[in-house]
Amino acid sequence: MKMFDVTALGELLIDFTENGVSENGNPLLEANPGGAPCNVLAMLNKLGRKTAFIGKVGNDNFGRFLADTVRRSGTDITNLVYNDTVPTTLAFVHTLAEGEREFSFYRQPGADMTLTKEDVMTDIIESSRIFHFGTLSSTHPGVREATRFAVEFAKEKGLLISFDPNLREPLWESLDDAKREIEYGLSKCDILKISDNELEFVTDTRDYDEGIRRIREKYDIPLIFLTLGKDGSCAYYKDIRVERPAYQGVNAVEKTGAGDTFEGCALDFVLEYGIDGFDESKLSELLDFANAGAAIITTRKGALKVMPDKMEIARIRNKK
Numbered sequence: 001m002k003m004f005d006v007t008a009l010g011e012l013l014i015d016f017t018e019n020g021v022s023e024n025g026n027p028l029l030e031a032n033p034g035g036a037p038c039n040v041l042a043m044l045n046k047l048g049r050k051t052a053f054i055g056k057v058g059n060d061n062f063g064r065f066l067a068d069t070v071r072r073s074g075t076d077i078t079n080l081v082y083n084d085t086v087p088t089t090l091a092f093v094h095t096l097a098e099g100e101r102e103f104s105f106y107r108q109p110g111a112d113m114t115l116t117k118e119d120v121m122t123d124i125i126e127s128s129r130i131f132h133f134g135t136l137s138s139t140h141p142g143v144r145e146a147t148r149f150a151v152e153f154a155k156e157k158g159l160l161i162s163f164d165p166n167l168r169e170p171l172w173e174s175l176d177d178a179k180r181e182i183e184y185g186l187s188k189c190d191i192l193k194i195s196d197n198e199l200e201f202v203t204d205t206r207d208y209d210e211g212i213r214r215i216r217e218k219y220d221i222p223l224i225f226l227t228l229g230k231d232g233s234c235a236y237y238k239d240i241r242v243e244r245p246a247y248q249g250v251n252a253v254e255k256t257g258a259g260d261t262f263e264g265c266a267l268d269f270v271l272e273y274g275i276d277g278f279d280e281s282k283l284s285e286l287l288d289f290a291n292a293g294a295a296i297i298t299t300r301k302g303a304l305k306v307m308p309d310k311m312e313i314a315r316i317r318n319k320k
Helices: 036-046 061-073 122-126 141-156 175-188 196-203 208-219 258-273 280-297 310-319
Strands: 004-009 013-021 027-034 051-058 075-083 090-095 101-106 128-133 160-163 191-195 223-227 233-237 240-244
Touching: 004 036, 004 122, 004 141, 004 258, 013 061, 027 036, 027 061, 036 051, 036 061, 036 075, 036 128, 036 258, 051 061, 051 122, 061 075, 075 122, 122 128, 122 141, 128 141, 128 258, 141 160, 141 175, 160 175, 160 258, 175 196, 175 208, 191 196, 191 258, 196 208, 196 223, 208 223, 208 233, 223 258, 223 280, 233 280, 240 280, 258 280, 280 310
Parallel strands: 004 051, 004 128, 013 090, 051 075, 128 160, 160 191, 191 223
Antiparallel strands: 013 027, 090 101, 223 233, 233 240
16 A cells, blocks of 8 residues: 555745735735645645655745645645755746736746755655656756656656646746656656647647657657647547547636646546546546536636635536
8 A cells, every 4th residue: 555646746836926906006916835746736635635745945934835835735745845045936927818827937046946866755756656747847957867866766666657748938948958858758657748839849740639649659658638728638548539628618817727737637537547447438537527627726816725626526517
């Protein structure tokens, strides 16, 4: 028996999101706990899974706030490390039409970038069923070494590897570096969640089925999820392709965390059925469930603290 269902490594930061205007006409910003890996874990916690996080924050007010928030969400933070000299990373999320976003990062450096391989507690990884990561923990040499060390250890110990590129172009000195790190993740993962724009970035085609075909031909990834925003999502497994529409009639205010919510819901199904336990019916159910969870989170500010539970997802699915 494993102690944790999913352990994730990566960034934990503050997302400052727009929340109204002051009486002087100035934008008001709300400090929302964020970071894709912990968002995924928070969703899994809501579904009754046991999770752990590996990462680094500043030993400052924001870092302590994040640690307390993640702990309260149900995630084990034994391997959350504090940096006494580098501050917690901050992101400013500018909301555009239909809940789309534009990011500005204060991370030169940020504490999450300072994670080293010596910080990684391998016993936590070994005590897990799935290891999840993205590319924001590979933007710089030290944290990249820590990430690869953890991924290789997880592979060696037989964990399923889940990967979400989570491309944030402003954080890369070179987009060639970003593509190289995405390709590393593709070469290691068993479960891939990739967005339409990320797929186009890495395969140089707007034909999404062709892009997935190229990835599968090169990397032989067993299970792939493609998120398409307002157009829903697709799943690719063996010779099965399933597509399900997004939920309509949802008043989206901000899309931060939608992909992470989808990912958490998808991993819950993998934990339930195993990587070899899918057919067309189960994949359709998975996509409907994950699309519903993602739709709900777009109606809320932030992500980590406001993930939907099973009852909320069931209600929106029943209305479809």
